[in-house]
Structures are given as structure tokens and as C-alpha cells.
Amino acid sequence: MIKTLAKHIKGFVKESVMTPLFMILEVVAEMLIPLIMSSMIDEGINEGNMQHIITTGLLMGACALIGLFGGIMGGIYGAKASAGFARNLRMAMFENIQSYSFANIDKFSTAGLVTRLTTDVTNIQNAYQMILRMCFRAPFSLIIAMTMTFIINAKLACIYLIAIVFLGIVLGFLLKVTYKYFSQVFEKYDELNASIQENVSAIRVVKSFVREDHEVKKFNRATNNLYRLFVKAENAMVSVSPLMMMTVYGCIIAISWFGANMIVGSEMTTGELTSMLTYCMNILMSLLMVAMVFVMITMSLASARRISEVLNEESTLKNPENPDYNVENGSIDFENVSFSYNTSSEKPILNNINISIKSGDTIGIIGGTGSSKTSLVNLIGRLYDVTDGVVKVGGKDVRSYDLETLRDEVSVVLQSNVLFSGSILDNLRWGNENATEEECIKACKLACADDFIQSFPDRYNTHIEQGGTNVSGGQKQRLCIARALLKKPKILILDDSTSAVDTATDARIRKAFRDEIPDTTKIIISQRISSVENADKIIVMDDGEISAIGTHEELVNSSPIYSEIYSAQTGGSGDFDKKGEL
Template sequence: MIKKLLSYVREFKRDSIVTPVYIALEVAMEIAIPLLMGWIIDNGVEKGNMQYVLTVGAVMVVVSVFALTFGVLAGKYAARASSGFARNLRKAMYDKIQSFSFSSIDKFSTAGLVTRLTTDITNVQNAYQMALRMFARPPLMMISALVMSFYLNARLALIFVGAIIFLGLALYFIMTSAHPHFRKVFRKYDDLNASVQENLTGIRAVKAYVREGYETNKFYKASKSIYDNFIKAEKIIIFNSPIMQFTMNASILLLSWLGAKLIVASSMSTGELMSFFTYTTNILMSLMMLSMVLLMTIIARSSADRIVEVLDEKSDLSNCDKPIYEVRDGSISFSDVNFSYSKKVDNLILKNINIEIKSGETIGIIGGTGSGKTTLVQLIPRLYDITQGSIKVGGIDVREYDIETLRNEVSMVLQKNVLFSGTIKENLRWGNKDATDEELIAACKQAQADEFIQNFPEKYDTYIEQGGTNVSGGQKQRLCIARALLKKPKILILDDSTSAVDTKTDALIRKAFKESIPDTTKIVIAQRISSVQEADKIIVLNDGKIDGIGTHEELLNSNDIYTEVYESQVKGADSDGER
């Protein structure tokens, strides 16, 4: 895991290497200061040699300035290295997510991926910066201070060896005990982000149904769950401070007692004991810093695990060894197709689907909620891969195409229409980034969007708010249809994409399709019979199976589900007319 994460340091390796070098130089300067202080006391103060005191004192000032300079440089390069590391890691994760299939995104959830891209990467960034500075500094300081302590008095230095062993065991226990709780915390962060995302996305519905209290309570529960898990982890971590204090105080007491005896016995000078106490502080402070780094590493380790999970995820959709880069036409063939989101044949969403669609045909799909309509059309551009059977486009199995090539020839207007922040032109050019203004207008006219766009003060330069909140549902649908048309695809799929427009506009859109894109295969999922009754073929789905295929007249005479839907809508229209 660590090796994989460190591979994203890349161009910031130099900064990462330079930081410990400056830390080592800073430590060397700081280690020299207590020794110089001891010389001043023994050779200057006690002997009354003021010239010696001034000379060595000046050297101490110079050493201190160097220590400060090296410390500042270490901080600068550590910050640059950690920020660059986080940038590379975030980009790698984002690029990886772009390659995910829908099933991979479902596995992690949108909120979970957002948490990993933000909170988890920030945790790893902070840990990396601290590691560059603190993982280098405390060990170097501790080892240098230990060496100098053994140089001054080997017997007294053994106290530090015992303190290090004791603290090492205590920190190991704390780390292993707290880590599982932090893993739970970050999983709960996913739930919290999901609650916030859902609330903000559906804020209009929340206010319309006066559900602010319910949403607040749901958020409180998710937040409290994080709090509870953090408390469990912190209850373990808090032992770090008293253990450190006990070790430091015990070491100082032992040094004071034994050091005083050595001075009385003339085995040690006062200056040496003063230097020893300074090294004692250096060693114990190094241990304190090291414990803080290790505790932060516990938190970062949980985040690192979650980041690597995303980086290691392999999409179940990929190109074959020799993909095909050209789609001949818009013909579609489903042969004995079964599909399950879980890839288990005992939990099929679509069962034994057999359909033949000629290029340029218009196909209508009717069915109840959960019948598999959306799932069926998502298999054509390989948003999911089938579980069994085969799907051919242009006479070739979709799995043999380059995925990007296939999807460029299959234009989908999704059930949930999505517009992005930007002008209408910018949104439309998602379909074709090189489209001219004339092409944009032509596509909007086909989608019956040009008329309302012309009524905006800024026309095609009108700014669309995030999620398209400043246009109506019907306007949003027509913009999405126009965007799809700009791709000039061989297959156009409308997944209930005219549900928010009136029947007259719906009829005009269908008429424009017939006249403007006769060679494009059109698949229309709809709830209204009027949206599909002129189709060349209508497919009736029920519980993931084909219940009937035929023209409008054929299905009225042969299919009970289609007849029932038609009669309910005709009677509903008649009753509306009577009123």
C-alpha cells in the first residue's frame, strides 16, 4: 500500500528528499548547542574565562541561526512535496473514477468517492508532510542525543534505552487498538456526505413537503455516529499523553538522583550534567513528537486504505485486445440476453431477451416501473455488460468495439436529465465540442428548444445554474435532446425523455426526428402510448421479460398489458375532455 501511494510523489521526489536533509542539518546544529553550553559552564564560567564564554557564545548564536534557516527550508520543501503528492493522488483517483463502470460507482457510492477525494486525501497529505519533517527529525534527534549521552556517561544513558522500549510497546498497543475505530469513522463519513448530498439535491422537495425536521434528524444521526466512533478511538489515544508524561518524569527523576551522586563522587562535572539534561529533553521531546506522528499515521492509514481501494479497483468494462473503431450502422440485435447487476444468474433483471432492430427503425418500449426498460437500453452502449448472451450493433458484438467509439455512436438522453454549470452553448457542445452556432440552432429546433431559448435575454449565452435549476423540467429535457442530436449518432436512445413536455411538443419532436434523422435508429422509452404508437415496433416489457413485440395495432389486438395501458390513458383523456 505504502509503495503504491509513494509512486504518486513523482516530480516532487527531490523536495521529499531535500526535506530530511535539511532536517538532519537542523538537528546537527541543535545537538551541538548543549555541548557548547556545557563547555561554556565548565571551561568559561567556572574558570572565570570571559573571553572563552564570548567566543563560544558567538559560535552558539551562529549555530542557532543555521538551525533556524535549515528548519525554515525544511518546512518549505515539506509543504511543497506534500501538496504536490496530494495533487497527483487526487488526479489519479479522479482519472480512475472516470474509467469506472456504473457497477464500480455503485460499489463505492457517489458520497463515498467524494469523501475519498477530499477528507481522505487531506488526511494522507497532512500525514505525509508530518512524516517528512517528523519521521526524520525525532529519530535523528533521538539517535544523536543518545550518542552524545553515551559519550558523556554510558550508565546514565541506559535510562533512555529503557524509556524507549517502554514507550514503543505502549504506542504499538495504542495504534493496533485505535485503527479499527478510525476505519469505521471514515465509513460513517460516507453516510454523512450521502445525507448532505441527498438533502441539497432534493432541497425543493424537502421544503415542499416540510421535511426539514426529518432531514435534520437524519443528519444528526449520521453526525452522532461519527462522534461515537471518534470517542471510542480517542479513549484509546488519550493514554498516549499520560504514558509520555510518566516516562518523562520518571527519566528526569532517575537522572537527577543518579547524576547528583556522580557529581558528589566527582565522576561527572556540573557542565556535563547540564548538557545531559538538555539531551534528556531532546530525547523525550523526540519521543513525544514521534508518538504524535504515529497517532496521525493511524488516522492516515485508514484513509490510505480507502484511497488504495479506489486506485486498485478494476472496471468490469474494458476493451478487448483488438477493438474495432468503426460502427457500420445502427442495427441492433439482442440474442438470449440475461442480465443481473450482481452477475448472479439466480437474480436476473432481464431474462431471455431476443430483439432484432434494423438500422433507421423507430422502436418504442413500454412497461411498468421496475420492468427493466432503462436497464435494457443501458446495455447497448456498454454502460453495463450483459451476464449471458450477446448484443450486436452493426452486426458486431458490442464487447468487440472500442468503448469510446461505441458510445460516440450511441447517444443517450437519460431518465434523469443533467445540465452542468455554464452557458446553454457550453452545455450543448457536450454533444459535439466543435459544433458551430448554426448546428446548435438546428439541433435545438429539432428538439423544440430554440423557441424558448430565443426568449431568454442572453439567448444561447444564457447561464445555466448547477443542475439546471433555472430552467423548467420540460426545457431541461429538450436541451438534453438537442445535446444528444449534436453527436449525430447512429443510435439515439430517449429514456422517458419527453415526460415533462406537452403532447403537442412531443409530437413535434417525433416529427422532427422522422424528417431530420431518418437513418438514425431511435429507441423511445415512454409512459405515454402517444409517444410510441407511430413506432415501427413497440416492445412491451414485464418483470424483465418481453411480453410482446409489434406495431400499435398488433399489440392492441394481442397484448393485454398494452391494451390495458392504452385504454386507461384513452379513458383518462376522455374524462379530462369532458371536464
């Protein structure tokens, strides 16, 4: 875990080294002041030597300025190092997440990834700054102060040694108790973020079903769980401060009592006692700093573990050693393919799939909910790898291709489409960042999107809100189809992506595909017979297996499943979903 995180200090090594050096300079300057003060009292004030008082006063002032300079520079370099470290961690995590396969993404919740990229990294940033500054300053200050006290008077210094051992035992016990609480806190943060994310993204549904009270109660439960854990951790740590102050005052009383007796017995000077009392505060404040560091480290250990999980997660999909960068055509072959999301599952999601699709064909896929239609097409672009068998595109195993090359040739339009904030042109150019406006317009005409775009005041420069909330479901689907077409793919997969479009528009889109992109292999997943009945071949899926393959006419007569769907949709029930005219 430490090794994983340490790699991301790169670029800020200088700042990470300079910070503790400046903190040590500050400590050295501070530790000299009590010694100089002792000399001022014993050799200057007690003996009435004004020259010595002035000299030692100037030295103390110089030490104070040096300490101030060291503290300021340590703070500046520490801030740069910790902020840079946090930036590197976020960049590395985000970059690694982009490389994840769908199988990797399935391991983490969206809310969990957001928490790791924000709250967890902030905890690491604060801990790292604390480590660079206090982890060097406090122990160094403690060692020097203890050394000085033993040089001044070894007997009295033993009082500090006893105090340090006592506080060390107490802190060790408290940190052990609080670690388990802090480990659970960030899991509760995930739940809190999930509640917020669901509520904000689905606020229209919440309001339409008048479920605001339910959402508020759910959010309150999440915040109360977080509150209770923090209270438990803080209750365990709250005893640190009174114990620390009790130890400080106990040491002051003991040093004052025994020191006064030593002064009376001429075993110690007034200046030495003053220095001992000053070092007392330095020692115990250093212990307090060490305690704070350990608390911060304890909190950040859970965050460090969660961040390391994201950084160490390797994609289940990797490029071959010598990848193929050329996809010849859009032909697709499934040879004895079986697939499971979980390798330990008893029954595969897809079982013994054998299909041969020619380049340029239009293929319809139909079946009930849960028949694994989407799982089937996810294997074509290698979003998942098969468990058994081979999927071929252009006559070659998809695992032999460079991943980016393969996915550039396979465009997928989902039912639940996503548009990003920006103009319509910005969204369209996700398909091809170098596409001209004319190419964008042509793609939109093929997707039957140009008509409604032209009705907007700003046309193709119309701003799309995050998630496409200012366009209808059908408009969003057509924009996403146009975006996919701009990739000029060899394979176009429409996964129920015209479900929000009326049948007439659906028919126009399919006609445009047939006339304008005849060489592109088109796979249409749909619940509507009208969307697939003119396909070259229709695949009927049932419970992860191919129930039947054939043309519309063949399946009406030979496939009970297809015939039942056809009858339900086109029977004399006044169904609105009659086939569209081409």
C-alpha cells in the same frame, strides 16, 4: 497499498528527498549545541576563560542559525511534497473514476467517493508531511541524543533507555486500541456526507413536505455517531500526554539526583550534567513526536486503504486488443441476451432477449415499472456487458468496438437529466465541443427548445445554474435532447425523456426526428402510448422478457399488456394523454 500510493509521489521525488535531508541537518545542529554548552560551562565559565566563552557562544549561534535554516527549508520542501502528493492522488482517483463502468460505480456510494477525494486525501497529505519531517527528524534526533548521553555518562544514560522502553510499550498498546476506532470514523464520514448531499440536492422536496426537523435529526444522528467515535479514540490517546510528562519529570529528577551525587564524587562535571538534562528534553520530545507520527499514521491507514480501493478498482469494461473504430450503421441485434447486475443472482434482469432492429428504424419500448426497459438499452452503448449472448451494433459485437467510438455513436437521453453550471451553449456543446452556434440552434429547433430559449433575455448565453434548477423539467429535457442530437449519433435512445413535455410538443419532437434524422435509429422508451404508437416496431417488456413485438395496430389486438395500457390511457376517462397530432 503502500505500493499503490507510492506511485503517485512521481513529480515530487526531489522534494520528498530534500525534506528529510534538511530535517537531519536541523537535528545535527541542535544536537551540537548541548555539547558546546558543556564546554562553555566547564572550560569557560568555571575557569573564567572569556575567549572560550565568546568562541563557544558564536559556535552555538552558528548552530542555531544552521538549525533554523534546515527547519525552514524542510518545512518548505515538506509542504510542496505533501501537497503535490495529495494533488496526484486526487487526480489519479478522479481519472480512474471516469473510467469506471456502471458496475464499478455501483460498488461505491457518491458520498463515499466524495469523502475519499477530500477528507481521506487530506489525511494522507498530513501524514505524508509528518512522515517526511518527523519520521526522519524524531528517530534521528533520538539516536543522536542517546548516543551523546552514553558518551557523556553511560550510567545516567540507562535512565533514558528505561524511559524509552516504557513509553514504547504504552504507545504500542494505545495505537492498537485506537486503530479500530479510526477505521470506523471514515465510514461515518460517508454517512454524514450522504446526509448533507441528499438534503442539499433535494432541499425543495424537504421544504415542500415540511421535513426540515426530520432532516436535522438525521444529520444530528450522523454527527453524533462521528463524535462518539472520535471521543473514544481521543480518550484512548489522552493518556499519552500525562504519561509523557510524568516520564520527562521522572527522568529530570533521577538525572538531577544521581548527577548531583556524581558531581560531588567528581565522577561528572557541571557542564556534563547540564548537557544530560538538555538531551533529556531532546530524547523525550523526540518520543512525543514519534507518538504524534504514529497517531497520524494510524488515522491515515484507514484513509490509505479506502483510497487504494478506488485506485485499484479496474473497470469491468475494457477495450479489445485490436478495437474497431468504425460503426457502419445504426442496426441493432440482440441474440439470446441475458443480463444480471449481480452474477450470483438466481434470476437474471433480462432473460433470452432476441431483437433485430434495422438502421433508421424508430422503435418504441413500453412496459410496467421494473420491466427492465432501461437495462435493455444500457447494453447497446455497452454501459454494462451482457452476462450471456451477444449485442451487435452495425453488425458487430459491441465488445469488438473501441468504447469511445461506440458511445460517440450512441446518444442516450435519460428521464432524470443533468445540466451543468454554465451557459446554454456550454451545456449543448457537451454533445459536440466544436459545434457552432448555428448547429446548436438547429439541434434546439429539432428538440423544440429554441422557442423558450429565445424568450430568455440572454438567449443561448443564458446562465444555467448547477443541476439546471432555473429551468423547468420539460425545458431541461428538451435541452438534453438537443445536446444528444449534436453528437449526430447513429443511434438515439430516449429513455422516458419527454415525460415532462406535453403531448403536442412530444409529437412535434417526434415529427422533427422522422423528417430531419431519418437515418438515425431511434429508440423511444415511454409510459405513454402516444409517444410510441407511430413507431415502426413496438417492444412490450414484462419482467425482464419480451412479451410482444409488433406495430401499434397489431399489439392492440394481440398483446393483453399493451391493450390494457392503451385502454387505460385512451379510454373515455378524460385522459389528457391522447395521442398528439403529427
